[in-house]
Amino acid sequence: ADEGMWLPLFVKRLNQADMQKKGLKLTAEEIYDINNASLKDAVVQLGGFCTGEFVSSQGLLLTNHHCGYDAIQSHSTPQNNILQNGFYAATKAEEKTNPGLFVDILVRMEDVTGKVLEGISPATPEAERVATVQKRQREMADAAKENGQYVAYVRDMFGGNEYYLFVYQRFGDVRLVGAPPEAVGKFGGDADNWMWPRHTGDFSMFRVYASKDNKPTAGFAADNIPYVPKKHLPVSLQGVSEGDFAMVFGFPGRTQRFLPAAGLQMTLDQSNPVRIKLRDTRLKLWKEDMDQDAALRLKYASKYANIANYWKYFIGQNEGMKRLKTVDQKKAEEASLVQWIGQDPARSQQYGEALTTINQAYAGLRQYNLSSQYVNEAAFGTEIITLSSRMMPLYMVLKATPQDKAAISKATADLKEPVAEYFKDYSVSTDKKVFAALMGLYMKDVPAEQQPDVFQTVKKQYGGSMQKYADYVYANSFLTSEAKVNAFLAAPSLAKLEADPGFKTFNSVYTNYTQNILPKMQGLQAGLTRANRLYVAALREKNSQKVYSPDANSTIRLSYGSVRPYKGRDAVSYDFKTTAQGILEKEDATNPEFVVPQKELELLKMKDYGRYADKNGALPVGFITDNDITGGNSGSPVINGRGELIGLAFDGNWEAMTGDLAYDPELKRCINVDIRYVLWCIEKLGGAKHIVDEMTVVNNGPNPG
Numbered sequence: 001a002d003e004g005m006w007l008p009l010f011v012k013r014l015n016q017a018d019m020q021k022k023g024l025k026l027t028a029e030e031i032y033d034i035n036n037a038s039l040k041d042a043v044v045q046l047g048g049f050c051t052g053e054f055v056s057s058q059g060l061l062l063t064n065h066h067c068g069y070d071a072i073q074s075h076s077t078p079q080n081n082i083l084q085n086g087f088y089a090a091t092k093a094e095e096k097t098n099p100g101l102f103v104d105i106l107v108r109m110e111d112v113t114g115k116v117l118e119g120i121s122p123a124t125p126e127a128e129r130v131a132t133v134q135k136r137q138r139e140m141a142d143a144a145k146e147n148g149q150y151v152a153y154v155r156d157m158f159g160g161n162e163y164y165l166f167v168y169q170r171f172g173d174v175r176l177v178g179a180p181p182e183a184v185g186k187f188g189g190d191a192d193n194w195m196w197p198r199h200t201g202d203f204s205m206f207r208v209y210a211s212k213d214n215k216p217t218a219g220f221a222a223d224n225i226p227y228v229p230k231k232h233l234p235v236s237l238q239g240v241s242e243g244d245f246a247m248v249f250g251f252p253g254r255t256q257r258f259l260p261a262a263g264l265q266m267t268l269d270q271s272n273p274v275r276i277k278l279r280d281t282r283l284k285l286w287k288e289d290m291d292q293d294a295a296l297r298l299k300y301a302s303k304y305a306n307i308a309n310y311w312k313y314f315i316g317q318n319e320g321m322k323r324l325k326t327v328d329q330k331k332a333e334e335a336s337l338v339q340w341i342g343q344d345p346a347r348s349q350q351y352g353e354a355l356t357t358i359n360q361a362y363a364g365l366r367q368y369n370l371s372s373q374y375v376n377e378a379a380f381g382t383e384i385i386t387l388s389s390r391m392m393p394l395y396m397v398l399k400a401t402p403q404d405k406a407a408i409s410k411a412t413a414d415l416k417e418p419v420a421e422y423f424k425d426y427s428v429s430t431d432k433k434v435f436a437a438l439m440g441l442y443m444k445d446v447p448a449e450q451q452p453d454v455f456q457t458v459k460k461q462y463g464g465s466m467q468k469y470a471d472y473v474y475a476n477s478f479l480t481s482e483a484k485v486n487a488f489l490a491a492p493s494l495a496k497l498e499a500d501p502g503f504k505t506f507n508s509v510y511t512n513y514t515q516n517i518l519p520k521m522q523g524l525q526a527g528l529t530r531a532n533r534l535y536v537a538a539l540r541e542k543n544s545q546k547v548y549s550p551d552a553n554s555t556i557r558l559s560y561g562s563v564r565p566y567k568g569r570d571a572v573s574y575d576f577k578t579t580a581q582g583i584l585e586k587e588d589a590t591n592p593e594f595v596v597p598q599k600e601l602e603l604l605k606m607k608d609y610g611r612y613a614d615k616n617g618a619l620p621v622g623f624i625t626d627n628d629i630t631g632g633n634s635g636s637p638v639i640n641g642r643g644e645l646i647g648l649a650f651d652g653n654w655e656a657m658t659g660d661l662a663y664d665p666e667l668k669r670c671i672n673v674d675i676r677y678v679l680w681c682i683e684k685l686g687g688a689k690h691i692v693d694e695m696t697v698v699n700n701g702p703n704p705g
C-alpha cells in the first residue's frame, strides 16, 4: 500500500474508495468514534514503548513476546525460569503483577493547531514563537487532564506545522497472564531479527485491572478487578491469502522521513558507525559473561535483547542507505525543491533560507555529534554511570537545600525502588569490564578539547589506562553494591556523594556535556527547528497533490494495506507466509537461537494442529503485509476487513531497514505472527485452552480483499 501512519481522527479523510477496494468493510465510525465503541478502544499503548490489544471482555491483552520480555524476565529465576519454560496462569490469582507497567487507552484526540498557533505569523520572532507554543501546549494538556483524571499531552506534527491533543486513561495495574517459552517467543534470536522469512511466536499476554467501577488505578490493588474494555477484537481462524485487506492499529515510536540529506549523511557516516561499534563492544563483553553463568544470563537477558535489537537495526539502516542511495535521493528531492522555491519571489521570501540554514546547522552539529553519541552509547552504556545519573535529583537537593529534610527524604525515598530494580539485574564485574572498554573508546575517539576533565585524571594518574582507572573506581565506589547504596541512602551526605569515584566520573561527563557540548548543539538546533518547519511546509506545498502522513511520534496511528509478497533483490522473491515446516528446517539443537522445545518438536512431527491448520493442512506461523509500521508498533493488531484479529505485527524486513528515514513501497513489509499460531501455542503447546476460550474466536469465511 501507500506510505502512511495515519491519525485515526482523520480516517474519514482517507481515501475510502481505495480502502474499500482493498477490502475494508467497516465504516469510518467503526474505526474511530469518540462517542461509541470503535476499534480504537481495543488498542492500547503498553508501557509507553509497545502496543497491545484487548481480546476478551475481561481485559485480556495480547502483545509481543519482546514487549513482555522485561516483565517475563523479572519473574524468572534459575529455579523458576519462566523466560525459558514459558508460563500460563491457570487462574487469575496466578497472574503476576508488574510494578511500573501501565497501559494508556485513548479517550480522544483533537487537532489544536489553530489554538496553538493563534496570532503567530511568519514574522513572529522564533524565540517568542517557541515560548508561546510551549506554554499553550502545557496549558491545553493541563486542562485536558481534568484534575489528574487523565494523562494528556499536545504533540507537534510535520515539524511544528500542526499540533494535536491526546487524552488517555492510564491503567497502572497490568498483570502477566502468559508467554510461550523463549525458544518460541524469540525463535531465530538476533540471527533472524529484522528479517523475513520468520518463524517466531512473538506474543505474550497481560490483563489490565481496574477499580470496581472500571476506573484506572495508579498501581496494583488487591481488590482490583479485570477491566471491561469498551471493545475487544474477535479473533479470526480464517487465515490469510495474498491480497487480503490488512489494517494495523498501534503506536509507532519514531520515524524521520522529513530528515534532510545533511541529517541523513550525519546518521550514515557518524552516528550509526559509533552506535554500532560501541554496542558491538558492549554486547560481546556481556555475552562472554552470560555464557559463563546461567544466573547472569537471566539478569542480562532483557538488556542484551534491547541493545542487540537496535545494534542490528543501525547496521541494516546503514547497509540499506548505501544500497538504496538514500542520501542521493534526498539530495535530488531538495534540489528540485530549491528550484521550485526560486521560481516565485513570494516563495523565496518565505522558504528561501530553509535549506541553506539546514545545511549550515548540520555542518555545525557534526562538530559535536560524535561527543554526544559517545555520551549516550559509551558513558551511559555503563551501568554505574546510569545509576549515578539517577542520583542527580538527590544530589541537587543535597547541594541546593541541605536543610530541607523533607525534600531530602523524598529524593531518597524516590530512589528505593529504582535502586532495588537496578541491583536485581546487576553484575559488578561485568559492568567494570564494559566501563573499561567503552570509556576507553570514548577517551580515544573524541577530540581532546571535547573530553571531560576526568580523562585528564586517567591520563595523569593512571598512565592513560582506562583499565587501571576502572580498577580504582570499582574498588572505591559505593555505587557498586546494593548494601552500600542503601547505607548511603539511609544517611545521605553531599560530601560522600561528591567524593565517590563513580559519581565523580558521571559528574565530569555530565558537566562537560551540559556546559561544553549541549549549549553549542542547542544553539544550532534552534535555527534548525525553524528551518525544518519551513522545509516541511515548502515540501507539502510543492507536492500538494500528495497526502503526507506525519512522522511517527508515539501517538496512535493506523496503516492499511494488504497481505503481499515481495522481491527482496534481483532474482529473489519471498512468499507472503511461513509455516511450521520452516521451524523444523531451522531447528538446530546446537544453536541456542534455533532450539525448538521438545514438546513442540513432538507436536509438529505428529502434525497435531487441531483447528489451527490452514487449508493445505499446514500450521501457519507468520505472514507479511505492506502496512507501514515502525518500533512501538510492536504487538499491534493486524485486523482484516471485518475488524477481526488475524495476527500481531512484530518486525520489519531487512531490505527496508531505511524505512524510518525513507519509505519504499516495493520493499517495505510488516512482519506478523499469524493469530492461529498464537492460539496453537497457547492451547496445544502451552495446555492453556482456558485462555483461548476467553477470547471470541470466529470463522466468518474468507477475508475481504
Ligand code: ARG
Binding pocket: 066, 186, 188, 189, 190, 193, 194, 305, 308, 309, 631, 632, 634, 650, 651, 652
Ligand atoms: N526487531 C523487533 C522490533 O524492534 C524486535 C524483535 C525482537 N527479537 C529479537 N530477536 N531481538 O520490533
